[in-house]
Amino acid sequence: MSVDILGPMHERYDEILSERALELIGLLHRELNGRRLELLDKRRERVAEIAAGGSLGFLPETASVRDDPSWRVADPAPGLVDRRVEITGPTDRKMTINALNSGAKVWLADQEDANTPTWDNVVGGQLNLLDAITRKIDFTSEAGKSYQLKPDEELATIVVRPRGWHLPEKHLLVDGEVTSGSLVDFALYLAASGQLQLGRGQGPYFYLPKLESHLEARLWNDAFVLAQEFLGIPRGTIRATVLIETYPAAFEMEEILYELHEHSAGLNAGRWDFMFSVIKTYRTRGTDFQLPDRNSVTMTVPFMRAYTELLVRTCHKRGAHAIGGMAAFIPSKDPAVNEQAFTKVEADKTREAGDGFDGSWVAHPGMVDICKTVFTSVLGSEANQLGKLREDVDVTAEQLLDVASTPGEVTEAGLRNNVSVAIQYLAAWLEGTGAVGIFNLMEDAATAEISRSQIWQWRHNKVVLDTGTTVTGDLVTRIADEEIAKLDDPGSYAEARKTFLEVALADDYIDFLTLPAYEQMP
Numbered sequence: 038m039s040v041d042i043l044g045p046m047h048e049r050y051d052e053i054l055s056e057r058a059l060e061l062i063g064l065l066h067r068e069l070n071g072r073r074l075e076l077l078d079k080r081r082e083r084v085a086e087i088a089a090g091g092s093l094g095f096l097p098e099t100a101s102v103r104d105d106p107s108w109r110v111a112d113p114a115p116g117l118v119d120r121r122v123e124i125t126g127p128t129d130r131k132m133t134i135n136a137l138n139s140g141a142k143v144w145l146a147d148q149e150d151a152n153t154p155t156w157d158n159v160v161g162g163q164l165n166l167l168d169a170i171t172r173k174i175d176f177t178s179e180a181g182k183s184y185q186l187k188p189d190e191e192l193a194t195i196v197v198r199p200r201g202w203h204l205p206e207k208h209l210l211v212d213g214e215v216t217s218g219s220l221v222d223f224a225l226y227l228a229a230s231g232q233l234q235l236g237r238g239q240g241p242y243f244y245l246p247k248l249e250s251h252l253e254a255r256l257w258n259d260a261f262v263l264a265q266e267f268l269g270i271p272r273g274t275i276r277a278t279v280l281i282e283t284y285p286a287a288f289e290m291e292e293i294l295y296e297l298h299e300h301s302a303g304l305n306a307g308r309w310d311f312m313f314s315v316i317k318t319y320r321t322r323g324t325d326f327q328l329p330d331r332n333s334v335t336m337t338v339p340f341m342r343a344y345t346e347l348l349v350r351t352c353h354k355r356g357a358h359a360i361g362g363m364a365a366f367i368p369s370k371d372p373a374v375n376e377q378a379f380t381k382v383e384a385d386k387t388r389e390a391g392d393g394f395d396g397s398w399v400a401h402p403g404m405v406d407i408c409k410t411v412f413t414s415v416l417g418s419e420a421n422q423l424g425k426l427r428e429d430v431d432v433t434a435e436q437l438l439d440v441a442s443t444p445g446e447v448t449e450a451g452l453r454n455n456v457s458v459a460i461q462y463l464a465a466w467l468e469g470t471g472a473v474g475i476f477n478l479m480e481d482a483a484t485a486e487i488s489r490s491q492i493w494q495w496r497h498n499k500v501v502l503d504t505g506t507t508v509t510g511d512l513v514t515r516i517a518d519e520e521i522a523k524l525d526d527p528g529s530y531a532e533a534r535k536t537f538l539e540v541a542l543a544d545d546y547i548d549f550l551t552l553p554a555y556e557q558m559p
Contacts, residue, residue: 038063044156044208053163058228061267065220065260066211073202073217076253080548083249083285088321093288094434099251103291109356110294110301114276116194116239117143117302119420120358120396121412122405124193127151127472128162130176133169134184137192139402140409144193148222149200149246150310150482151472155558156208158469163225166195170233194239196278199223201247202256203549220260227264227275235270242302243277247310249285251292261300273299278360282307282483283314287344287437290351303358303395306345308336309483315340315440316490320546324498326440330451331487336362336385338443343436349393350427358421361389361397365478368403374477382407390415393425400472400479447495448503455488456513457520459541464533467554482551489541489550496542510542532557 040059087093095103102108123143126132136144146166152158168174169186176184186192199222200206206221223243231241245257261275279286279293281304286293294301312334319326328334336345345361352359364385366378382404389397390412399408416422458475462485465473473480494500495508506512517538521530536557540550547553 038212039210041210041213042208043210044160047157047160049164050160052167053160053225053229055228057268058225061224061228061264062209062216062221063211064267065224065263066214066216068263069220069256069260070211070214070217072256073219076250076256077203079252080249084318084320087319093285093318093438095288096292099289099292102295108295108298110297110303111273111276111299112356113358113421113423114240114242114302117196117242117276117358120303120360121416121421122408123196123360123396123398124402124405125151125363125398125400127158127470128165129158130165130174131178131184132472133165134174134176134186135402137169137195138187139193140191140405141193141399141402142396143196145244145398146195146197147472147481149198153466153469153471153558154200154204154206154218154555155469158471159206159208159222160225163229166197166226167229167233169195170230170237189237194242195234196242196244197222197226198244198246198280199226202253203247204551204555207555223260224264227268231268231270231274235274240274240276243275244305245277245279247283248279248293249283251289251296254279254293254296258297258300275300276302278302278305278358280305280307280310281344281348282310284311284318285314287311287347288434290348291355294351294355294357301355301357303360304348304352305360305398306336306348306362306394307483308341308362309487311341311344313483313487313490316487316494317546317548319440320490320494320497324441327494327498327500328440328443328491329445329447331455331491332451333445334443336388340437340439340443343432343439345389345394346392346427346430347432347437349425350430350432352395353393353423353426356423358395358423359393361386361394363398363400364404364408365400365480366404367401367474367477367479369477378477379407383411386411390422393422393427395421395423446503447500447508449506452492452495452502452508452513453516453520455491456516456537457523459485459488460517460521460530460533460537461524463537463550463554464530466551467532467536467557485537485550489537490546492541493543493546513542514538 040063122141124141125145200218204218206216206218209216349359364382500508521527540547
């Protein structure tokens with residue numbers, strides 16, 4: 038019985054990979070990894086059932102949970118009462134300082150979609166979080182610019198997003214078995230920084246990605262209970278916000294809150310991953326679930342509108358925060374581009390605040406003020422909108438499934454954008470960078486997933502573009518080469534091109550492109 042470290046041990050790594058942290062990883066793996074693998078099998082079974090003619094819907098076996106008006110989640114934890122603007126970003130040293138200083142109420146410290154899970158990023162990111170909490174962090178750029186933290190009372194609350202249940206951590210073995218990236222990220226942060234956060238009057242807080250069912254939320258809750266008991270910290274200290282970014286989870290929102298209960302901090306609406314999941318879940322069902330160009334699928338189209346309104350109603354019915362989607366725009370040197378971007382962001386955040394969301398996401402410090410201003414204009418002196426119950430909302434399964442009414446078309450420009458952005462992002466990801474500014478948007482792994490999924494779907498459905506050309510493998514390959522030729526140093530994109538075409542043009546849909554990409558890493 039052992040926990041073995043296969044990755045190299047660099048300076049200070051022992052502060053994160055401590056004996057206590059490794060013991061906790063071993064405990065969580067032995068108790069929970071079998072169930073994790075079973076739940077991943079259940080995901081594949083669900084897709085097979087839908088391929089055979091089944092469909093998603095609200096679960097009859099959990100109707101009693103939805104119908105019971107008496108239960109509520111725990112009251113908001115310290116540092117998570119006012120969440121009107123949250124900034125997301127990876128845990129590199131510069132971003133850690135900038136995000137905490139940004140003026141946002143919360144920083145989603147991202148070990149998932151905005152992070153390439155190299156060994157150095159996994160452990161180094163935890164060191165950066167530890168140094169931030171102990172105020173030992175600073176950074177000096179190559180140009181000589183110095184970055185330091187503001188006073189504690191001005192800093193954002195840290196909420197860590199570990200990797201999803203599907204991702205492994207091959208550099209840590211328990212009893213000879215590869216571990217779960219989710220449990221490793223969770224355990225390393227909790228063991229190194231959990232007690233320190235309690236000492237600061239807050240707690241270890243998490244964002245949980247890619248959940249597809251309440252049973253997966255139950256698994257997380259069991260991990261929380263085990264870890265709290267092991268570390269001797271009070272039960273309920275851990276709080277978690279769940280990203281409702283998969284299609285199946287949209288039908289189990291109340292059940293997910295119920296399973297986390299004393300550990301629940303709310304739900305978040307994630308746009309790109311949700312669209313990616315729509316395609317993935319119904320990929321064999323032809324054009325009924327086919328999406329047009331990704332940039333034309335706004336949060337106001339019918340099925341997305343139903344999903345977000347249901348999320349607000351569900352959260353506030355149970356006393357939980359509802360957090361809106363991402364403003365991915367990043368400021369440009371072009372004033373005209375900035376004006377257009379800020380107008381769109383303001384409209385999007387105004388809609389969310391009006392719908393009752395308690396806050397929303399931005400991807401760049403330059404977008405914090407506009408989001409904060411919009412929500413403050415609605416909140417007034419209140420910290421949130423938990424009292425806005427949205428009893429006017431009554432969303433049906435049919436409305437959530439109404440993808441076919443989405444307006445828009447599939448264009449060559451949209452196809453080219455998907456190809457170019459995905460390849461540029463993958464090139465950066467393979468080099469160890471998980472958040473990349475491309476075409477004035479901050480892109481992460483969700484971008485590459487929706488891009489390659491749309492191409493896979495369009496090719497398999499033999500979609501005809503606005504130019505009259507049918508989407509084929511040869512067309513996608515040619516466009517890939519043409520788009521790469523437009524970039525600086527085209528030869529540096531060879532590996533990204535290969536990986537992208539392998540998943541986008543595969544006969545069998547690959548669940549996550551990060552899985553084969555991760556295998557390429559040392």
